[in-house]
Amino acid sequence: MGKTFSEKILGSKAGREVQAGEVVTVSPDRILSHDNSAAIIKEFKKLGVKNVKAPQKLVIVLDHIVPASSEKYASNHKTIREFVAEQNIPNFFDVPNGICHQVFSENGFALPGKLILGADSHTTSYGAFGAFSAGIGRSEVASLWAVDETWLRVPETIKIEINGKLPSGVYAKDVILKIIGDEGADRANYKAVEFTGEAVKRFSLASRLVLTNMAAEMGAKNGYCEPDEKTIHWLEDRAKDDFHAVTSDPDARFEAVLKHDISSLEPQVACPHTVDNVKPISKVEGTGFHQALIGTCTNGRLEDLEVAAGILNGKKVHPQVRVLVIPASRQEYLKALKKGIIETLAEAGCIILNPGCGPCLGAHQGILAPGEVALSTANRNFRGRMGSRESEIYLASPATVAASSIEGKITDPRKFS
Amino acid sequence: MKKGRVWKYGDDVNTDVIFPGKYTYSVLEPEEMARHALEDLDPDFTRKVKSGDVIVAGRNFGCGSSREQAATCLKYAGVQAVIAKSFARIFFRNAINQGLPVLQSEEAVDSIATGEEIEIDFSSGKIKTKKGVFTFSPFPESVLGILEEGGLIPYTRKKLKGKK
Numbered sequence: 001m002g003k004t005f006s007e008k009i010l011g012s013k014a015g016r017e018v019q020a021g022e023v024v025t026v027s028p029d030r031i032l033s034h035d036n037s038a039a040i041i042k043e044f045k046k047l048g049v050k051n052v053k054a055p056q057k058l059v060i061v062l063d064h065i066v067p068a069s070s071e072k073y074a075s076n077h078k079t080i081r082e083f084v085a086e087q088n089i090p091n092f093f094d095v096p097n098g099i100c101h102q103v104f105s106e107n108g109f110a111l112p113g114k115l116i117l118g119a120d121s122h123t124t125s126y127g128a129f130g131a132f133s134a135g136i137g138r139s140e141v142a143s144l145w146a147v148d149e150t151w152l153r154v155p156e157t158i159k160i161e162i163n164g165k166l167p168s169g170v171y172a173k174d175v176i177l178k179i180i181g182d183e184g185a186d187r188a189n190y191k192a193v194e195f196t197g198e199a200v201k202r203f204s205l206a207s208r209l210v211l212t213n214m215a216a217e218m219g220a221k222n223g224y225c226e227p228d229e230k231t232i233h234w235l236e237d238r239a240k241d242d243f244h245a246v247t248s249d250p251d252a253r254f255e256a257v258l259k260h261d262i263s264s265l266e267p268q269v270a271c272p273h274t275v276d277n278v279k280p281i282s283k284v285e286g287t288g289f290h291q292a293l294i295g296t297c298t299n300g301r302l303e304d305l306e307v308a309a310g311i312l313n314g315k316k317v318h319p320q321v322r323v324l325v326i327p328a329s330r331q332e333y334l335k336a337l338k339k340g341i342i343e344t345l346a347e348a349g350c351i352i353l354n355p356g357c358g359p360c361l362g363a364h365q366g367i368l369a370p371g372e373v374a375l376s377t378a379n380r381n382f383r384g385r386m387g388s389r390e391s392e393i394y395l396a397s398p399a400t401v402a403a404s405s406i407e408g409k410i411t412d413p414r415k416f417s
Numbered sequence: 418m419k420k421g422r423v424w425k426y427g428d429d430v431n432t433d434v435i436f437p438g439k440y441t442y443s444v445l446e447p448e449e450m451a452r453h454a455l456e457d458l459d460p461d462f463t464r465k466v467k468s469g470d471v472i473v474a475g476r477n478f479g480c481g482s483s484r485e486q487a488a489t490c491l492k493y494a495g496v497q498a499v500i501a502k503s504f505a506r507i508f509f510r511n512a513i514n515q516g517l518p519v520l521q522s523e524e525a526v527d528s529i530a531t532g533e534e535i536e537i538d539f540s541s542g543k544i545k546t547k548k549g550v551f552t553f554s555p556f557p558e559s560v561l562g563i564l565e566e567g568g569l570i571p572y573t574r575k576k577l578k579g580k581k
Binding site for chain 2 (some may be wrong): 035038039041042046047048049064070072073076111119120121123135136137138139140142143146147151185186190191219221274361362363367376380383384385387389415
């Protein structure tokens with residue numbers, strides 16, 4: 001019987017052969033944290049140790065509330081900067097850089113075969129590069145900083161085979177929303193999800209990141225795409241360490257193999273207040289909204305901004321909506337700037353904000369009032385997430401959000417393609 | 418046996434309604450976190466919760482963010498345990514790491530009504546409700562160790578001290 005990529009990566013970390021269901025004690029290759037590092041530092045200081053055991057493994061990115069919007073947030077950032085200096089943590093990315101998952105990836109920390117743990121639920125993202133990466137909580141990260149090891153259960157793996165060719169105007173976001181809608185928000189709880197099939201092979205790394213990022217919304221412990229030539233090419237001049245690709249054996253044991261054909265897929269929309277409340281665009285077309293968001297760790301990359309600009313080029317944002325554009329990172333921002341994409345979006349009437357998480361988690365930069373509705377490219381639409389408990393969030397692709405921004409109501413982007 | 422009054426909720430209770438994101442980086446003290454517990458799910462909860470109460474819920478309790486405050490705020494609000502049909506994995510780890518027992522029993526959840534008083538025996542893995550006695554798998558030793566110390570931080574601190 002062969003092994004899954006999870007069994008192989010965790011087995012090699014544990015120094016023995018392992019199978020799904022076993023619990024292993026492992027030391028990760030990288031440990032990610034963001035603005036929550038301030039709270040982690042507080043816990044770390046209760047442990048009675050002076051120094052972080054492996055400071056070179058830590059990657060800290062300030063992204064959630066950047067730049068600080070209050071004295072409290074400013075103090076958190078200051079605490080983190082002081083700790084980074086005192087502990088000689090080499091990989092610190094201050095407020096200009098962007099969202100942790102994009103910054104972590106583009107700086108070459110997300111590598112095939114590596115074990116990455118992070119204090120963020122969307123740490124699942126790095127599976128797009130063939131890593132085993134999972135989210136954990138603050139106490140666990142504090143403890144990892146001190147002892148450099150933790151326990152993990154080797155997950156069973158669900159294989160999701162995506163076949164067919166994407167119709168025009170339909171994107172990776174629509175694919176993953178459809179899958180989550182069909183399978184449910186807890187289908188992959190505690191499990192690894194391996195995305196495979198001809199469609200995934202054709203996807204860019206940016207599109208694969210949409211799949212693995214949103215695997216978290218199926219409850220997955222980690223998401224994964226098999227590394228290929230595109231992955232290796234993407235990592236050239238970026239990879240921070242040596243790596244080797246780890247893949248599932250053809251005869252590995254999968255908990256389930258789910259097949260999806262996307263050849264006739266329509267654009268999809270996740271309706272309030274759960275990510276698995278997914279409907280085809282034809283069922284929600286015409287729904288009004290007040291604020292649009294194009295950005296986040298799910299859909300704030302160059303290819304997303306480019307699609308949005310393609311639709312908004314020469315058009316105007318509807319006067320009754322406000323459209324926020326937040327590039328996922330400074331690197332992506334600069335690329336979009338040089339290609340004229342930012343100019344196109346600004347001319348259409350979009351508000352361009354600095355790279356970061358923006359209003360996705362309801363902390364700043366565009367909070368919703370009671371009764372307001374948002375249409376967003378983010379990954380979560382839980383009640384109250386972007387502001388008032390009485391507000392609503394719809395999730396869709398950058399194309400759908402851009403097309404809808406022109407019309408002032410949810411609109412099928414295929415009209416514009 | 419420990420007694421507790423029940424607050425019952427449905428499936429997919431997510432971390433944003435347990436502890437809203439807008440507080441995640443501004444509220445750092447556990448007692449203050451407790452004042453926002455379940456704010457966007459049940460605005461009555463923090464006014465009426467009593468020490469020793471138990472939360473009972475459906476599938477996928479705690480889905481969403483990795484924010485540990487979702488567990489911390491419940492613990493400091495006085496909740497002694499959460500019983501659910503299933504838990505989202507990061508919440509499950511966080512709850513144990515905060516010293517908050519999380520018990521899985523589909524049958525128990527179906528039999529319990531909100532407001533009911535139930536009894537939990539943590540050592541034998543039993544939940545006694547009006548309709549009967551239900552079992553949950555007792556915790557493995559490693560997890561029990563963390564729960565007994567009141568969470569991962571005191572547990573790790575003790576382990577590190579022992580090494581010196």
